[in-house]
Amino acid sequence: MNPAQLSTTIVDALASLVEQGDLVLADGVPAEVTVERPRDKSHGDYATNVALKLAKQAGTNPRALADQLAARLRAADGIAAVDVAGPGFINVTVAAGAQGRVAADVVAAGSAYGASDLFAGEKVNLEFVSANPTGPLHIGGVRWAAVGDALGRILTMTGAEVTREYYFNDHGAQIDRFSRSLLARALGEPAPEDGYGGDYIGEIAAAVVAQRPEALTLPREEANEVFRAVGVEMMFAEIKKSLHDFGVDFDVYFHEDELHKSGAVDKAVQRLTELGNTYEKDGALWLATERFGDDKDRVIIKSDGQGAYLSGDLAYYLDKRSRGFDRCFIMLGADHHGYVTRLMAMCEAFGDEPHVNLEVLIGQMVNLLRDGEPLRMSKRAGTVITIDDLVEAIGVDAARYALARYSSDSAIDLDLELWARRSNDNPVFTVQYAHARVSSLLRNAADLGVVAQSHPELLTHEKEGVLLRSLADFPRVVASAADLRAPHRVARYLEELAGTYHRFYDSCRVLPMGDEETGDLHRARLLLVDATRVVLANGLGLLGVSAPERM
Incomplete structure (x- = not known):
């Protein structure tokens, strides 16, 4: 019996009490109740505070309701004991046979174990990384690559229809600085004062010249346009390859430039004007964001008729909603924290619900250490550590796991020496080794002709019970990771499971x-081992990390 099944049993018991007139719930019987594993093992296998939550609407005290519900639960199949503690907590001990059936359930479900319908029917647009194509992907963007892709996998497993989207920033001043830097390097000139450096600028510049040698004979403005068009495409192709090699691919690459060419900005402005949320002042058009919680109103069309920075965000958000997405997630770096309030005001100005239709996740800094000292310089980029630097140092699996292992709203220090080790102090090695060890045992069983079978009533050892409860907890962990946008919960669970x-x-x-x-008993334990393999593989898969069978 897993937490979801016990929740159903408790709901059924509540419904039975209501139907027989022994209980009145003003708001009706809940669809589900919270079931958790108690910290103290002596309190049973699971605990619920449902009596404390429902007592007020039932018109009774929590302890009395708990006693009433406990009596009904003791008669339910699969429950060995029920105790009421404190002001009304209910502690449940599951019968060995009911608990042991978890192993068979896990193996039968296979790769689908852990799935749920938490976000069933919801179309989710998940925008992450979206780094400017002016240089190799740096470590901050790599964190979002790992976390964003893992979140996409987790949301998919909980029923959402997820579209991964990369916002291709190919419009604006940064691209101009990039193209001028390329042209200057090709001409043997010093980099512009506000330009980009690093060996990669020379590499891209040389590649542009090799592809378009006539560019150097053109007037400077025309040459700059060639380096802009060809250079940006080359840089972006390199970013996409690095991400692909990292196990991250996108369904949509959305070009910012198209928003300004297609009339999407005008469409967004028109919609906001029709809603009465714009006004003119000082020759510019303003969005009245202050009425929606922003600290001040924002210019969207400047007095010269050009769109302000926010205009692109307005057009892009409306475009996503027009494509039918119920939820739009945007993952941004810590330096964009101050931008969240205006984005939420923008969302509300369109008549949508902030933090529901639009949600912004902020990722904090990543510091790489070697021998306790911070790494700040890349061999190739010159100024920042890149995705390729990280993969070269510790490999894809370790990099993805390390970056997804921590809550994204906390800064992290990654010790490259630790994450490259093949030892138990390396978390990803610990989890992958557990999977390899399980796989080895299953191979040995096959060689001996031992076949796994379900004998749930035989799995009565304390350590068997702990493992069964841990496996039963996996669906709840996945649902929690989806609901809280927290892939690190899966990683920490896997370490505990190992x-x-x-x-x-x-x-x-x-x-x-x-x-x-x-x-x-051998056969029953072998089934439990196989169930462990399934959950380890499924959990690693949600993080985009391989589950090796040999190490």
Whole structure:
């Protein structure tokens, strides 16, 4: 019995009490109740505070409601004991047979184990990375690549229809600075004062000249346009390749320049004007964002008729909503924290619900360390550590796991020496080694002709129970990671599961020794091992990390 099944059992018990007239709930029977694993093992397998939550609408005190519900639960299938504690907490001990069935359920579900319908029917636009194509992808963007892709996988597993989108910033001053830097390098001139440096500028400039040698004979403005068009495309192709090699691909690459060429900005301005949320002042057109919680109103069309920076955001958001997305997630770096309020005001100005139709996730800084000292310089980019630098140092799996392992709203220090080690102090090695160890045991079982079978009533050892409860918890962890936009919860769960499995294996012999005859307990434990393999593989898959069978 897993937490979801116990929740259903409790809901059924509440419904039965209501139907028989023994309980009145003013707001009706809840669709589900919260079930958690208690910290103290002596409190049973699971606990719920449902009596404390429902007592007021039931017109009784929590303890009395808990006693009433506990009596009904004790008669339910699969429950061994129910105790009421404190002001009305209900502690439940699951019968061994009911708990043991978790292993068979996991193996039967396979790659689908952990899935739910939490976001079923919702179309989600997940925009992440979106780095300017003016240089290689730096470590801040790499964090969003790992976290964003993992979040997309988790949302998909909880029923959402996810579209991964990269906002291609090919419009504005930064692109102009990039193209001028390329042209200057090709001409052997010093970089512009506000331009870009690094070896990659010379590499891209040389590639542009090789493809378009006539560019150097053109008037400067025309040459600059060639370097802009060809150079940006080359730089972006390099970024896309680095991301692909990192296991991250996008469904949509949206070009900012198209917003300004297609009339999307005018369409957004017209919509906001029709809603009565714009006004003219000092020859410019303003969006009345202050009425929606911003600290001041914002210019959207400047007095010279050009769109202000916010105009592109307005057009892009409306375009996403017009494409049918229910939820639009944007992942931004810590330096954009002050921008969140105006984006939410923009969302509300369109008549949408902030933090529902539009949600902004902020990612904090990543600091790379080697021998305790911070790394600040890239061999190629010259100023920042890039995605390729990180992958070269510790590999794709370790990089993805390390970046997704921490809450994105906290800064992290990554010790490259630690993450490159093949030892138990390296979290990704610990989890992958557990999967490899499980896979090895399953191969040995196949060689011995031992076949896994379900005998749930035999899995009564304490360490078996702990492992079964951990496996049963996986769907809740995935749902929580989706609901809180927190892939790191999956990583931390996997580390706990790996430790739980090792403790089980050390205490419970799975395969027969020597001339020992294979018994049903061996077969039942082998099924439990296979269930562990499924969950480890599924969890690593949600993080975009491989599950090796040999290490």
